[in-house]
Amino acid sequence: MMKRNLLLTPGPTQIPPEICAALGRPIIHHRTPQFQDNLRGAIEGLQYVFQTNNDIYVLTCSGTGAMEAAVSNLLSPGDKALTVEGGKFGERWTELCRSYGVKTEVLEVVWGKAVQANEIKKRLNANEDIKAVFITQCETSTGVTTDVEAVARVVRDTRAILVVDAISSLGVTDLKTDRWGVDVVVSASHKGLVLPPGLAFISVNEKTLQRIAQSKNARYYFDLRKAKEALEDMDTPFTPAIGIVIALNESLRRIKAQGLENLLTHYARLAQATRQAALALGLSLFPDESAMSNVLTAISLPVGIDGGEIVKIMRDTYGISIAGGQDSLKGKIIRIAHMGCLDEYDILTGISCLEKVLTQLGHQFTCGVGVAAAQKTFNT
Secondary structure (H helix, E strand, O other): OOOOOEEOOOOOOOOOHHHHHHHOOOOOOOOOHHHHHHHHHHHHHHHHHHOOOOEEEEEEOOHHHHHHHHHHHHOOOOOEEEEEEOOHHHHHHHHHHHHOOOEEEEEEOOOOOOOOHHHHHHHHHHOOOEEEEEEEOEEOOOOEEOOHHHHHHHHOOOOOEEEEEOOOOOOOOOOOHHHHOOOEEEEEOOOOOOOOOOEEEEEEOHHHHHHHHHOOOOOOOOOHHHHHHHHOOOOOOOOOOHHHHHHHHHHHHHHHHHOHHHHHHHHHHHHHHHHHHHHHOOOEEOOOHHHEOOOEEEEEOOOOOOHHHHHHHHHHHHOEEOEEOOHHHOOOEEEEEOOOOOOHHHHHHHHHHHHHHHHHOOOOOOOOHHHHHHHHHHHO
């Protein structure tokens, strides 16, 4: 009997059948009008999801590759940048900057809390030589969402470029790139765009293009000057992940058909049901209430219940994958994602399995209360 394979993880996400079918189409050559049509459709669709008219470059890599491209193209050795660290992926911005000789001003935020825009404003006022601010819209290690609009408001009148990691949040959480005045957004294929890993995206505005031209960093594969030149001919500078680009068009058509606003509402509904289920089970939510993400729910566990054990049993015994905690949160929390092609029944299945495993591990609660709480949310 084939085991269930339900992904409730913060990437990769569950892929719908029609996109799986698109991934299985015969390969085409990438230096052809046929591929150019696919790339053109992908760029136009991405602009819809990014909510921008800016250039968007398609890179063949994971999301971290787009993060590295942002650092290596915007800054030069010796430049100063502000990085916001409120989890593992905020820390990655700092690590990337230091790898390229960038002086980092680190704004540390307590895990589970969101950075406040006024704190960024204070740092920028005290350090007028800061050239870039790096933030994470959804910190998946903690389940926290950053108020990008508020941060953009304080950065836009400075010389700094605002760079947003929207790798997990794009298409799941609202991000009005142009309206809010966000300079650079990076994302990837294997989260809200319901594709396999392999593509990353970076949008840049005119202010950023000037900075790219000024950068003295050594660049080759991730040289966005080459990406811009190629895009003018609707091409890529290097061999792309052809099959994923073709499937990307299918994914973007699916998003347009559903409507971005409707999708955002759908994910918010799944998130609310997951939170209510956790509370009904006598568990607590890890992030501050005002900062909770619609990408995933981070749930704190009682003393004596090991999050790693929950993850292992759910995956290996029942075929349902969730994520555990990272770093200092290892074993202390579990993370249940509600993005990708998930519906209400997937969430109910996941909660039901969680109840079963918690019972096996000795947690006391009335059986079925989690599922009932989630169902009540869905029926409201």
